[in-house]
Amino acid sequence: MRTGNRSTSAAAVTHPSRPEPIMRIEWTDPVTHTVGYLVVDTLVSGMATGGTRMRPGCTLTEVEDLARGMSAKTAMFDLPIGGAKGGIDFDPKDPRADEVLERFCDAMRPFLDRHWVTAEDLGVPQHRIDAVFARLGMRQSYHAAIERAADPQRTAERVMAGLCAHAPGGLLGDVIGGYGVAQACLAAAQNWNWDPARCTVAVQGVGTMGGGAAWYLHDTGMKVVAVADAAGTLFDPAGLDVPALLDTRDEYGEIDRTRVPAHVERLPRDVVLGVEADFLIPAAVSYALTEANCDQVRASVVVEAANAATTPHAEAALAARGVAVVPDFVANAGAVAWAWWLLLGYVGSEPQDSFDRLRAAMHDKVGTLLRAWQPGTGTLRAVAELLTASKAHERANTTITVP
Structure with missing residues (x-):
């Protein structure tokens, strides 16, 4: 382990205050009784961004922490968007996982249509969530942002071209x-x-x-x-x-x-x-x-x-x-x-x-x-x-x- 020339004085930096999230939603799947969550931490121009994860044991506290982190990411990189996160307490290897994810997204449709841009996260690769969005009649998981464009079809094509561009690796x-x-x-x-x-x-x-x-x-x-x-x-x-x-x-x-x-x-x-x-x-x-x-x-x-x-x-x-x-x-x-x-x-x-x-x-x-x-x-x-x-x-x- 390298140590460099770093000081070890005893002073402490105070963390800024952390306000409550704007919204917490708990969802129960009517078929499997799986529980899922959406936490909107902040909104900017009425929108927030953050992926949807799926793992056994996912909790509301975890999703809230992740949503807060998304707010910090968007602020750190000067993005014109707030922070949110979705989470589902379910095993992504279960053969019913796609159906559970689809029902979750369908239930969150009012937010996915206008306010929440989601994407891949732990247990939910991008191709899986995009397939769910396609079945629900939405263009892609960036749907809420794409629909704000003057020409959503052209914007969707441009976004997909970037996502699917071949790069090293x-x-x-x-x-x-x-x-x-x-x-x-x-x-x-x-x-x-x-x-x-x-x-x-x-x-x-x-x-x-x-x-x-x-x-x-x-x-x-x-x-x-x-x-x-x-x-x-x-x-x-x-x-x-x-x-x-x-x-x-x-x-x-x-x-x-x-x-x-x-x-x-x-x-x-x-x-x-x-x-x-x-x-x-x-x-x-x-x-x-x-x-x-x-x-x-x-x-x-x-x-x-x-x-x-x-x-x-x-x-x-x-x-x-x-x-x-x-x-x-x-x-x-x-x-x-x-x-x-x-x-x-x-x-x-x-x-x-x-x-x-x-x-x-x-x-x-x-x-x-x-x-x-x-x-x-x-x-x-x-x-x-x-x-x-x-x-x-x-x-x-x-x-x-x-x-």
Whole structure:
């Protein structure tokens, strides 16, 4: 673990106050009795954005935390939209999952038509939610924003062209979030003058976000020494062949162990959290790092690719040890920022334009935060929250115009 020249004074940064969400809705599926939630944290110009997740044990508190995080993401990246989140307490591998998701979206139709732009999240890949929207007669999961355009059909075609553009590592819409996480890591390395070629990375979760981050970091020359999925951790101190491993994933983001080279160590799933590396990227589930396990972390920087990956107690404990935790609403905000740049016409279907814009934005945001932070003054999240709170008034009267 690298320590750099970071101070450990005892002062504390005060978190800004957190107002109540605008709206909480609890839904019960009439067929399976599954419970789902929609939380609208903030509205800007009558709209909010945030994905819909599906996992066993999903709670209202979890969805509320995620919705608050979406508000922070949109503020951090100066997007003209508020924050919301959907969640369903159901196993996405259950054969009834698509039907449950469709009934949830149908029940939320008044919000999806006019106020809530949703997208993929844990357990709900983009193609699944888009298929549900198509069956319900909506153009795509960005439906509410697209319908505000002067020519919704033309806007829908432009958005789909961007989502389906081929980029290094996969379709642009699938990889852009992971690319943003990779750039957050590179921005931190640049801030501390670390040579990327000498940096090591451990990644928990190799789905859309974690897999994309691992792919792009490997592509830059960083050594990805560990990746973990539901089946366990794969470890090689000499560096894993990330593209080859990702090519074996199934639809649930799990690597085919029959195609893993024999020299790669197969370890328990949670071992990845304690791997000695410069960067740890939790990209699997919320609350992966807790007060009970954060002392295992041996990385110098934690970059949150998953939403709410670190609990407040764990984050404070890590900061006290000099570990920077780049918060989710900065590190993984590339996907939502890019989606709105695409909707607003700031980028199109040329991947390099999107990569250039996101790289510049992520380096600016992460660099600004790291330059303003000392671990003894609290968490990096506290610094970021103060910055986003200062932008709330500026966005209050924003009008969304979708071309």
